[in-house]
Amino acid sequence: MTDAVVEIDLTPFSGKPKKREPLHRRTGSAVRRRSRIAGEEKGTPVTWTQRRLRLDAFDKIARDQRQRGQRWGGKGLFSRIDREILSELLTIAARARGQVYPTLASIADLVGCSIRSVVEGLRRLKAAGFIRWDRRYVETGEQGLRGPQVKQTSNFYHLELPTAAAALIDLWRRKRAPKEDEAAEAERQARADFAERCRKADIEATWRARGGDPPSVQRILAKTVTAKSSGPDRSGPS
Numbered sequence: 585m586t587d588a589v590v591e592i593d594l595t596p597f598s599g600k601p602k603k604r605e606p607l608h609r610r611t612g613s614a615v616r617r618r619s620r621i622a623g624e625e626k627g628t629p630v631t632w633t634q635r636r637l638r639l640d641a642f643d644k645i646a647r648d649q650r651q652r653g654q655r656w657g658g659k660g661l662f663s664r665i666d667r668e669i670l671s672e673l674l675t676i677a678a679r680a681r682g683q684v685y686p687t688l689a690s691i692a693d694l695v696g697c698s699i700r701s702v703v704e705g706l707r708r709l710k711a712a713g714f715i716r717w718d719r720r721y722v723e724t725g726e727q728g729l730r731g732p733q734v735k736q737t738s739n740f741y742h743l744e745l746p747t748a749a750a751a752l753i754d755l756w757r758r759k760r761a762p763k764e765d766e767a768a769e770a771e772r773q774a775r776a777d778f779a780e781r782c783r784k785a786d787i788e789a790t791w792r793a794r795g796g797d798p799p800s801v802q803r804i805l806a807k808t809v810t811a812k813s814s815g816p817d818r819s820g821p822s
Contacts, residue, residue, distance in 0.1 A: 615736050619719040625740040627682025635674040637756070641749035642670060642714065662712075666705040668695040670714055677743050684741040685720070713746035 630638075646662040672694045676684045686694075692702045709715045717739040724733040745753075 615721045615734055616719045619721045619736065622720040622722045622737050625718060627684060628742065629682040630674055630677040630743055632678050635678050637753045638674060638745065638749060639671055641752045642667060644752055645748055662708060663705065665695060665697050665701050666708050669702060669705045670709055673715065673741055674743060685738045687738040713744055715741055716744055717741045
């Protein structure tokens with residue numbers, strides 16, 4: 585039996601040692617991969633009508649996914665927390681013109697659940713195509729060995745419209761179009777009638793200010809005189 589020979593490379597290390605940030609200058613916040621600097625995002629504004637239609641479409645899709653007897657939050661199904669998360673994000677988008685970047689903790693407070701439930705709900709909504717997000721970081725204002733120090737901040741959320749939801753909304757709009765057209769026509773006619781009444785009132789006020797009878801009163805008087813002159817002679821024999 586021979587002894588094993590272990591060779592050790594005693595060549596001195598020629599590379600430069602890797603510099604690390606001193607402990608007192610580290611932020612303690614690891615920046616996630618594919619993160620972008622905060623402030624360069626462009627959100628898409630969402631109106632309150634669009635918010636309502638998207639939530640209606642979400643409810644319809646969630647109902648169609650569930651089989652008879654299944655509950656919310658089953659395997660492969662949406663939960664009620666998912667719906668509340670989407671509702672809160674759409675509300676922020678409607679109020680802030682598409683600038684949606686709440687923290688996970690603030691979403692959890694708004695919905696009334698744990699941060700873990702928010703993370704799982706966001707993943708399901710992203711997989712279904714209702715949302716997507718950009719990871720972001722901000723500068724701390726201090727300089728490090730390799731440039732300005734940065735730390736992770738909240739995600740920026742984009743409210744998407746899945747194909748299934750867009751098809752439902754388009755179908756609903758086509759069904760509502762005739763009723764909306766009738767309502768708009770009725771409103772236009774009411775405005776025209778109101779404007780005509782105001783015009784007639786202004787004309788009559790002008791005639792009264794001049795000391796004469798308004799045209800409407802003149803027409804009534806003319807009809808009265810005509811009726812009296814054309815009526816039968818009820819006087820007795822002379």
